[in-house]
Amino acid sequence: MQNPLSAPARTSADTADEPDIRPLMSSFPSGVSVVAALDAEGNPHGMTCSSLASVALSPPTIVACLRTASHTSRAVRESGRFALNLLHERGRATSELFASGAPDRFRRAEWRLPLDACGPHLTDAAHTIADCRVSRTIEVGDHTAVLGEVIGVTVVDEAPEPLLYGLRQYAAWSAVTAALSGDAAAGQGEGGGRVGR
Template sequence: MTAATTGTVSAEQFRELMGAHPSSVAVITTIDEQGTPHGFTCTALCAVSLDPPMLLVCAANTGRTLPVLTRSGHFAVNLLHTRGQRAAEAFTSRTADRFSAVPWRPAPGSGLPLLEQDAHTVAECRVVRLDPAGDHTIVLGEVVRTGSCGDPAQALLYGLRTYATWPPATETTPRD
């Protein structure tokens, strides 16, 4: 039997496989009953449906944000631009107050935390479904509001254990 049929791929081997595939970087945010913001960096997200508009994000079962997101029933997806790397790093840390490291504001109406200086686009979502999947939970959300955050910028990507920009900056070549 092969590793594919016996399930012998280690967590490190799988991490290496997925790390070779560049992904967009987002910070997923929500608020608790007291209005305290919570969030985490996420590269496991994708569009699911256009009608109704839905996306999914994957949240670690051991993280502090998933229980809050589950109770609140709402979350925001902050798609980071190339200048948002500090936010990506802040929200991967074990620090309790990740929001002290980046400027943010509550969204009108929902109060969801928006990282307007580090994100190029945001989406506010209503939780439609939660599906446990190994050590993560798939969070399916219906997009209820979207918006741009001022200055359009190049998207932040993460792959091969490094951050990159998309589209890549082009070099200008002098012509003769």
């Protein structure tokens, strides 16, 4: 009987047997962000990222998962800094632009680099922006998990509500909450608002 601990390591030839997790992750709706950074020459790079989570409150740390081979990932790792732009519901075109790989994306999007910013701020498409310092990176397969310590947060005044993405389609937070409010009102009108009858 073979010892399972001594099983041979998987090779790239085995990857055809791996399940495709994209349907799984598309069933987990999330907000939409663009990670942006400057390379060593000061050129901006950015990519749409929905693989994002908070890690710790102290020190305030988030994790963003970036495709390792991307120019953005390289700029983030080399500079040790990045800006995380959380997009609002009118930022769908920006999300699609930064997911497209278009080389001129920063010429087609409004952005600025405030004093002490860690990367480009997408001022026309973001409702909140975090400036982050890379504290650690972990390569896993074809992606790199970038842990960033948040050193500053900018909340854009009077920005629209957040943009959402799931099941391979976009949705606006305001539309979702309006629908939920309508459902709740309809339920109360039908006697659904009372508990314990």
